Amino acid sequence: MLWRVEYSGRSLKQIKRNHFSFEDVQVAIADAIRKLTGEETSTDMKKLRGVWSGFH
Secondary structure, X not given: OXXXXXXXXXXXXXXXXXXXXXXXXXXXXXXXXXXXXXXXXXXXXXXXXXXXXXXX
């Protein structure tokens, strides 16, 4: 399965402001996708509370 991940301007600013490595963010997203598709990974994920506003 091929996944395409796009970043919003706000998320790119957040990555830059918090001095995250872009490669580390990509690895974390890939691990999260693997976990959501049922693969065994050592990624901790937390369910967020609140109402999801969807895509804008």
